[in-house]
Amino acid sequence: MEIKGKVWKYGNDVDTDVIIPARYLNTSDPKKLAEHCMEDIDDTFAANVEQGDIIVAEDNFGCGSSREHAPISIKAAGVSAVIANSFARIFFRNAINIGLPILECPEAVAGIDKGDEVEIDVDSGVIKNITKGTEFQAEPFPAFMQEIIDAGGLVNYVKAKAN
Numbered sequence: 001m002e003i004k005g006k007v008w009k010y011g012n013d014v015d016t017d018v019i020i021p022a023r024y025l026n027t028s029d030p031k032k033l034a035e036h037c038m039e040d041i042d043d044t045f046a047a048n049v050e051q052g053d054i055i056v057a058e059d060n061f062g063c064g065s066s067r068e069h070a071p072i073s074i075k076a077a078g079v080s081a082v083i084a085n086s087f088a089r090i091f092f093r094n095a096i097n098i099g100l101p102i103l104e105c106p107e108a109v110a111g112i113d114k115g116d117e118v119e120i121d122v123d124s125g126v127i128k129n130i131t132k133g134t135e136f137q138a139e140p141f142p143a144f145m146q147e148i149i150d151a152g153g154l155v156n157y158v159k160a161k162a163n
Contacts, residue, residue: 001122001150003080005052008045009114014057015064020073030076037073051078056112058084062091071095081120083127085109096145099153105138122149
């Protein structure tokens with residue numbers, strides 16, 4: 001799977017409360033969640049994010065509460081992947097469960113700026129910064145996790161296996 005998009009960049013400890021503020025958790029509608037994605041850290045994000053864009057962040061992305069709404073809002077907003085130095089464990093699991101590719105690659109985080117155009121080969125873990133002409137290597141997902149992501153999430157994966 002190849003992904004290409006413009007980068008939105010954030011710092012350390014982007015928690016689930018700023019990814020999707022608690023005041024919007026009265027819905028599970030992905031479109032409504034997307035309207036408020038990243039609102040408390042970047043009030044321009046939801047209005048300007050484009051299909052395929054990529055979030056790049058530093059350490060501990062997705063920390064805080066275990067709400068599945070956080071990766072759902074990111075994916076529903078059109079973000080195709082998240083690259084970070086590290087992810088909170090529960091966010092990592094929730095992202096894979098909904099089919100949102102996330103890659104840990106500190107070298108890429110250091111070498112990518114907001115607005116850069118980035119291309120990711122999720123299968124191999126290769127991250128290319130098209131803007132700067134640089135390339136980075138993230139650890140690719142194990143085959144079974146890649147199958148879940150390719151299926152669009154765990155529910156779709158299980159449905160496909162059951163048929």
